[in-house]
Structures are given as structure tokens and as C-alpha cells.
Amino acid sequence: MAGKRTHRYCGGKGWITLTSGAEATCQPCGGKGWTPVYTAAERAEMDAQRKRETKAAETCERRAREIATGSSRDGYVRVVQMGFWHLREHAPERFATMLRSLDAGRLDDVVKALHAYFIGQRDAGL
Ligand SMILES: [Zn+2]
Known part of the structure; x- marks a missing residue:
């Protein structure tokens, strides 16, 4: 992994506010608040x-x-x-x-x- 990118959807918080007002774990980033960035070589591997x-x-x-x-x-x-x-x-x-x-x-x-x-x-x- 070449680095981490702040997850745009949750703004790096790792959780989101649902329309009901309740808070929930941001599923796409698994609650981490970031997504991995891979180099071309890593992606090829x-x-x-x-x-x-x-x-x-x-x-x-x-x-x-x-x-x-x-x-x-x-x-x-x-x-x-x-x-x-x-x-x-x-x-x-x-x-x-x-x-x-x-x-x-x-x-x-x-x-x-x-x-x-x-x-x-x-x-x-x-
Ligand atoms: Zn997220």
C-alpha cells in the first residue's frame, strides 16, 4: 500500500449520519475514514x-x-x-x-x- 486517502464520503470520520439522524459506521471504508492508495506495481501484483x-x-x-x-x-x-x-x-x-x-x-x-x-x-x- 503506497498510502492512505481520506475517504470523501464520510470526510475521514469513519461514520455517517443517516437520514433518520442516527449515526452509522461508514461501510465503504469500514469505519476507518480512509481508503488505501496503491501504486501501479501494487495493483499489477x-x-x-x-x-x-x-x-x-x-x-x-x-x-x-x-x-x-x-x-x-x-x-x-x-x-x-x-x-x-x-x-x-x-x-x-x-x-x-x-x-x-x-x-x-x-x-x-x-x-x-x-x-x-x-x-x-x-x-x-x-
Ligand atoms: Zn468512510
Whole structure:
């Protein structure tokens, strides 16, 4: 992040006054009162990371479809997909480790681990 810019909408306060007169957290800036400013290089890096993640998700989905059999195939594929994005959202360090495992060619291990991970999350009530 190259810097911070005062959020125009809330004027940097992080909260806004609703038409009812009540005050509420400014959602676009998350109550911080500023938004991040990125350099072109940072934006390119974020874009590359997004593409890498999308490609990884597609690779996992394809392999999950090959591994799963019979009538439960769609469910298996869906659980692997949900595991992928849930891990990204809730366990970024494990997600990064998972991407490295994919790079190392451990696709089957990753797909099975994502499936087990999401089943575990679901059983724990998410
Ligand atoms: Zn704001």
C-alpha cells in the first residue's frame, strides 16, 4: 500500500449520519475514514495474485471432478470449491501454503484436504 486517502464520503470520520439522524459506521471504508492508495506495481501484483487464485480454483475443480465418482460428484466438487474460497477468506496463511502445495504438484493431496477442511468447517457449524 503506497498510502492512505481520506475517504470523501464520510470526510475521514469513519461514520455517517443517516437520514433518520442516527449515526452509522461508514461501510465503504469500514469505519476507518480512509481508503488505501496503491501504486501501479501494487495493483499489477494484486491482479496477478487474483488471476493465480482463479487458475488454482479451476485446477482444483477440474481435479475434484476427476476424483469424484457417481451421483455424489457434483456435491464433492462443490465442497472442494467452497473449501477453497472459505480457506482464502478465513485462513490466509493456510491458503498461501495450499497454493505452494499446488505449485509443488500436490494437486490430489490439496483437493482431498480442501474437501476434508470444508466438511470439518461445516460440521463445526462454520
Ligand atoms: Zn468512510
